Amino acid sequence: MTAHPGETPGTVGTDTPQDAVSPPEAGAEGPAHADAPEAPGAAEPPGRAAGAGEPAAEAAASEDHPGDVSDTEDGAPGDGDAASATGEAPAEVSAEGPDADAESAGSPDSEAAPTDGPDSEAAPAPELSEAQAELAAQRELRERIEQRKAAKVAPIAAGTGLSGKAADLLAAVRAVESGEKAGSQFFDSPAPAPAPQRPAPAAAQPRRSPAAAPTPRATSPEALDAVRSVLVEGGAPEALARAAVGALGEQAAELLRADPWQLLGVPGVRPEQADGFARALLGADCGPDDGRRTAALVGWVLERAALQGHTALDADTVRAALAERAVGDPDAAVRDAVEEGVALIFQEGGDLEPDETEAADGEADGVGLAEDAEPDREPVQVLLGLDRYALAEESLADGLARLVNACEKAADWSEAAASAPGPSAAELIRTAAAAGLVAHSGGEAARAEPAALIAAARGLGLRALGATHSEDGRRRLAAATGDPDTAVTLAGLLSGAQGPGRDEDGTLALDLLVVLDAPQLDVESAAVLVEALADGARLVLSGDPGVLGSAGAGRVFADVLASHACPQVVSRTPDPGPIGELVSGIGIGELHQVDAPGKEVVIVPVRDAGEAVHRTVQLVADSVPRAFSIPAGETQVITVGHGGAAGTRALNEALKQRLNPGPGRFGGFDPGDRVVHVPAPGRTVPGVVRSADAEGLRLDCGGVPVVVPQERVESSVRHGWALSAHQAAGMRWPAAVVVLPGDAAQGLSRPWVYTAFGRGERHLSVVHGVDQALAHAVARVPAQERTTRLRSLLEALPTPDAAS
Known part of the structure; x- marks a missing residue:
């Protein structure tokens, strides 16, 4: 029976409130993005007006994604213009980028990434911090992927080849979410002609992807001083200097002077603030259709989408977002951004002719493919994405296929399966014995099954390990296996701070890796992880499909499940007690009133x-x-x-x-x-x-x-x-x-x-x-969908039988 839980008897606390805080005033903002984890210490984002002036890409953002880095719940409505109609420079540009927990963090009101390199958790600190080691591993991965892809003669399987320069495969820095007024309100002069102005930056100053996470490095005092000078000249806070150098590099001052809208690459900066900065530096030489502005906005919209979990966006959504930012010709802006390599273009569904496929791989005229499809052909969805997420999804799909096809089945697991603690654990052991990639789903009690698999594999002499999302999960897994050496955190494994380390080939010295909390695995971390596994290694992705998704972009676990790219084991072990009964009901959309005699x-x-x-x-x-x-x-x-x-x-x-x-x-x-x-x-x-x-x-x-x-x-x-x-x-x-x-x-x-x-x-x-909003949310508000390409990439890969 579904019931509103407000009548459940046995309230623990019975005191009458004596010092209740005054309720919020009428019209005050509530938490619009309910669960975006907070950016610790982030400056209050000026100009948050919930639900007002959001571009289409933002309006579609999921409330359950931590990538939303702003304090959406308590931003002050109405102070969104960082620059006035008279062209004043933004006085309220955030002085620091928030740190994602993402964490999002999770994902962050969200926690955005630090711009000066994350701190190591380990103590005493090794020669390289944990975060620095992880970034080094990611750089190594990028080089290996690029070498492998360069050696390919055939096109990428799904007909969605990459184009443009591959950005660093690093965790995206999470920008502060805010709601802004239309960009047209900033300009005090009429918008220029529809044809975009394209004053090109200096040839030696390539455009950088917005908010691309930098490699930790020392920042020279000269670079900081030069950036401070440009920021002050444009009316932006000097405190942004370190973040600007972190996001744009040592040449940040030159980049900003030639292309002021690259300020959008600094965490916490919004379009209105970048507009004011550009106006102060360029005066009447800039307008809403300036090619530098439109290119930066395309990147910013896609980066914002990534903070909400998307690895790509429908091209129409991007165009609508640009139109809301006073871009006069969104079609031209998208074409120009693709030509400049700010965004990549892909096609999903349908079969394109060879010339159309070439266009979909990056030519400007490919943007209109969805509208130009012939009536008797399957509709084609055109997607735009940032290159680093495209690279990660392509690499991850290739890596998962490699694990599926390279699995060796030499060991005899039958005795281990027979002695498993339950039928679901036995099924998982038998399935892992015969497959290189396995998806295992279940609740909290089902975590005992991966623990049994790890113990069984180690009993067979295999190098088996479990990786969890948190230190708390690591401790629980170690307790379940009875051996602290069987459990690590995923971050510790990737950085080398935990686990067996690398073998002579640079791969993790493992025969079996079980990743628990798999829904928290974002596409970039997953790509790094899979690339680090040797041919013949087994990978088990285990988690509860009902929980919130990852802090970073992508939906790796959900895409693997939906693609049916590997065997799946669904646990039949229920979570015990009243809490388990309540949560199990929520998972199927029912809010039950449970019997809790012990006030559980x-x-x-x-x-x-x-x-x-x-x-x-x-x-x-x-x-x-x-x-x-x-x-x-x-x-x-x-x-x-x-x-x-x-x-x-x-x-x-x-x-x-x-x-x-x-x-x-x-x-x-x-x-x-x-x-x-x-x-x-x-x-x-x-x-x-x-x-x-x-x-x-x-x-x-x-x-x-x-x-x-x-x-x-x-x-x-x-x-x-x-x-x-x-x-x-x-x-x-x-x-x-x-x-x-x-x-x-x-x-x-x-x-x-x-x-x-x-x-x-x-x-x-x-x-x-x-009141009744709780029951309504459980019954009628499912997870917000994320736009990703991994599922289609996996579905397009040949099965092991077909490959043979």
């Missing part, structure tokens, strides 16, 4: 956001410890957004005042504060502040000491009593308190509820103020 699930109705904050603090500090003997430090608060009267910021402030009051003498933190550290995009590492000194802020992250340099604290550390569901994905706590204030209704979806409600192991309290 408790509903706490509230009237407004102020009461929600009060009751949340009461539950964490008093009621849950008293009723379940679970300390406050082991109870995690999860809420829909970062802003608003009951977002993570407000809840963290209230919880700190109650649980660990102090002056915040270490950059806003005190010893004992619960925090989350974001060492790299899409990664959230919980920790506790221990101390601070000249080297930086010292944290204890699950028993691992971490030192965050002083200049990185503001951008990569935030209080962690309250998280978004994206940030909490891949982790569990003894107790979870999920906060649903009234203004959270728009941010709810079935994956969000499924993820948040499943984070508590022994107890779940739901601070409920959204």
Whole structure:
């Protein structure tokens, strides 16, 4: 029976609120993008007007993707123009790029990537930090992929060959999301003729992809001084200098002077701000159809889409977004961007003639293919994408096909399958014995099955390992296998900080790798991982399809499942107890009222956001410890957004005042504060502040000491009593308190509820103020679709039987 949970008896907290915070004023913004994890320390984005003036690409953005890096919940409506109609330069350009947890982080109101290189988690620090080692591995991967592709004689299988220069295969830096007014409101002179102006930048100054993650390197004082000078001349804050050099390189000053709209490549900068900057530098020589502006906008729209999980966008969507930014001829703008290599063009579906296929691989006239298809032929969808995501998807599809076709089946696994702890574990072992790639799906209890597979493979003398999304997941996997050497985090494995290291060929010394939390795997990380596996190695992707997707672009696990490119094992092991019963129902779109005699699930109705904050603090500090003997430090608060009267910021402030009051003498933190550290995009590492000194802020992250340099604290550390569901994905706590204030209704979806409600192991309290919106979200609001190409690439690959 489906029922509204607000009537569930046995509320843990019974005190009457005494100090409720005032509810938000009428018309105040609620969390529009409900679960975009926050950018720690990011400057407030000027000009957020929820739902107003969003381009089509942004309007289609999923609320469950962490790539949304802005504080959408509490941005001030109406201050979106960074430049006035008189052509003033933007005075409010964000002074720093947010750090993605992505993390999105998850994905971030989201956490965008640091521009000066992520910090290493390991201590003492190795010669290269974990993040630097991962970036080095990605650079090596890019070189190997390019060499392999250059050696190919035949075209790429799906008829979707790459064109243009391949950008660095690095994690995308997440820009701050904001809602802006139409670009035409900035210009104080009439728009120029429809034909785009194309004053070309200096020949030696190639255009860079927006927000491409830089390789960590030392920044010269001369480069910083030169950029500061240009920024000041254009009316932008000097504080953007380091981020600009990080995004654009040592030649940033020359690039910005020749093409001021390349400022859009700096995290946190919006089109209106780049317009003001360009106006200040170029004066009347620029207009809304300037070729430099339109090219930058195309890249910016695609980068924004990537923050929402898309690896490509329909060409019509891009054109509509450009039209909303006052571009007079969107068709010409798209053609020009393709010609310049800012975007790549692909065709999905249908069969093209040879000349059309060539056009679809990058020629300007290929943009109109969808409209020109003949009536008796299958419609062709034309997609635009950034080259680094195209490279990652092509590489990943090739790599997965290689694993499928190169699998060796020498070992006898029958005895191991016969001694498996359950039928689903036995099925997984038998399937992995016969296939190089396997997809395994199931809930929390089903994680025991990959653990059994790893133990069985190691018993056969194979080099088997499990990789998880979080340190918490690693500990749980190690406990399930009984051997700490069997579990690593995915980030630690890729960086070389954990795991067996590389063999003489540079590949991971593994025969079997099981990736748990596979829905959190983005396409770029997946490409790096698969490229690092040797021929003959087995890969098992295991996870719960119902949880929120990855912080980065792509939907790797979902695409592998949908393509049927490999055998699939669906666990029949149910999650136990009232929490498991509740979450299982949510997974199929039903919100059941469950029997919880031990108060495992408790509903706490509230009237407004102020009461929600009060009751949340009461539950964490008093009621849950008293009723379940679970300390406050082991109870995690999860809420829909970062802003608003009951977002993570407000809840963290209230919880700190109650649980660990102090002056915040270490950059806003005190010893004992619960925090989350974001060492790299899409990664959230919980920790506790221990101390601070000249080297930086010292944290204890699950028993691992971490030192965050002083200049990185503001951008990569935030209080962690309250998280978004994206940030909490891949982790569990003894107790979870999920906060649903009234203004959270728009941010709810079935994956969000499924993820948040499943984070508590022994107890779940739901601070409920959204009335029937919760049941509606579970029944009728599925995951937002992401536009990707991986599924079609996998479907186009020959099967092992066909290949033979």
